[in-house]
Structures are given as C-alpha cells and as structure tokens.
Amino acid sequence: MKTPKPGTQSTITNSIRALRHQHNEMTQQDLADRIGVSRQTVNAIEAAKYSPSLEVAFRIARVFDKAIEEVFQFHAP
Amino acid sequence: MNASFEEKSVWIQLVCVLGTFILYCLIAWTMLSHGVDTLVPFVGVFLSTVILLVILLVVGHLLAALTGRIEKPDERDRLIVWRSESNSAWMLVVGIFAAITAMLFSLSNVWIAHILILSLYLSQTMQYLFQIRYYRRGV
Numbered sequence A: 001m002k003t004p005k006p007g008t009q010s011t012i013t014n015s016i017r018a019l020r021h022q023h024n025e026m027t028q029q030d031l032a033d034r035i036g037v038s039r040q041t042v043n044a045i046e047a048a049k050y051s052p053s054l055e056v057a058f059r060i061a062r063v064f065d066k067a068i069e070e071v072f073q074f075h076a077p
Numbered sequence B: 001m002n003a004s005f006e007e008k009s010v011w012i013q014l015v016c017v018l019g020t021f022i023l024y025c026l027i028a029w030t031m032l033s034h035g036v037d038t039l040v041p042f043v044g045v046f047l048s049t050v051i052l053l054v055i056l057l058v059v060g061h062l063l064a065a066l067t068g069r070i071e072k073p074d075e076r077d078r079l080i081v082w083r084s085e086s087n088s089a090w091m092l093v094v095g096i097f098a099a100i101t102a103m104l105f106s107l108s109n110v111w112i113a114h115i116l117i118l119s120l121y122l123s124q125t126m127q128y129l130f131q132i133r134y135y136r137r138g139v
Helices: A016-022 A028-035 A039-046 A054-063 B005-033 B040-067 B075-104 B109-137
Strands: A011-014 A072-075
Touching (some): A016 A028, A016 A039, A028 A039, B005 B040, B005 B109, B040 B109
Antiparallel strands (some): A011 A072
C-alpha cells in the first residue's frame, strides 16, 4: 500500500497491488481485462497517477470481492 | 515502449504533424521569399502536406497496430484528451483574434491565412504535448 505524501492536498491511495498478489499473482493485464480498461490505466491507478471513476473503482472492488474502502483509502490533509 | 496504443497514437500524431508542418513552412517561406503574394499557389502546397500527413498517420498507426496490442480508448484516455483540448484551445482563439487584427490592418490574405494555419498547428501540437505529459506524469 502506498503512503500519502506529506502536504496540504488530500490523497487517495489504494491496495490494488497487494490484492493482486493475494489473488494468485493476478497480472495487471488480467485485472485490466476484467474491469474494461488498458493495462497502462491499471498501472497508473496503482501508482496513484490516476484516480479512477466511481464505476471503475467499484468494478475493481468487485473483482477482489472487497468493499470499495478496503481497496481505496482517502487521506484528508 | 511501455505505452498503450492510445499513447503511441499521440506520439505518432505529434511527430507527423510537426514533420509536415516544418516541411510546409520551408516550402511556404521559399515561395514568400520569391515574391509569391497571392493565396492560390499556397493552397496546393497546403493540400499536398495534408495528404502527406494522412498517409504518414495511416502508416504510423498500421505499424503501431502490427507491433502491439490494439485497445479501445478507456476513461483515462478520454479524460486526457478532454483536459489537453481544454488546455490548448486558447491558442486557436489567439490565432483567430490575431487574424482579425491583421484584417483590420489590411494585411494580405496570404499572411492572414498563415496566421490561422500557424495557430491551428500550434494548438494541435500543444494538445499532443499535454496528452504525453498526462500519460507520463499522471492526470
């Protein structure tokens, strides 16, 4: 899991990388195919370079059979 | 290159647009320096560079498709396009106002047309650069 950067901005982190490893080393491509985005978009989400839409966030949570807040964490300043 | 098909497409468009624009500028500058001051001779040159641009884009995208996986644009691609267009559209507006100003000062049609072409190319190039920045550094 990524730790939030120090500063005044709110950040959204996620546990996707850890969850993929817990699910039989699921690849980024496998996850991308299941949620309907490109592998590069999954990579950008994992690296916190892109915050997905609510719909994609729910799809990711559904793939891992988790609640959305177990996958994504919001950190207020 | 660890890039999606959409990002590769942006790189191809950037290189092709810049290449054909530089070619057009070289030819247009030579014509202007030889005293061509009517618009009609430039139309053929412009259309030729547009046709060349289309051919290069088709070849570039074919190569990208043959060497990698083709994927439909997803929500991140659409957001990047939207933000990049939003950030670069002002350049076209500046060009239009510059062309109107040039009309007020009775500049020749050749210069007014080239102000518009320049702003169109700059706006498009700026959009591609923003897209690449968002793909590389995040959006």
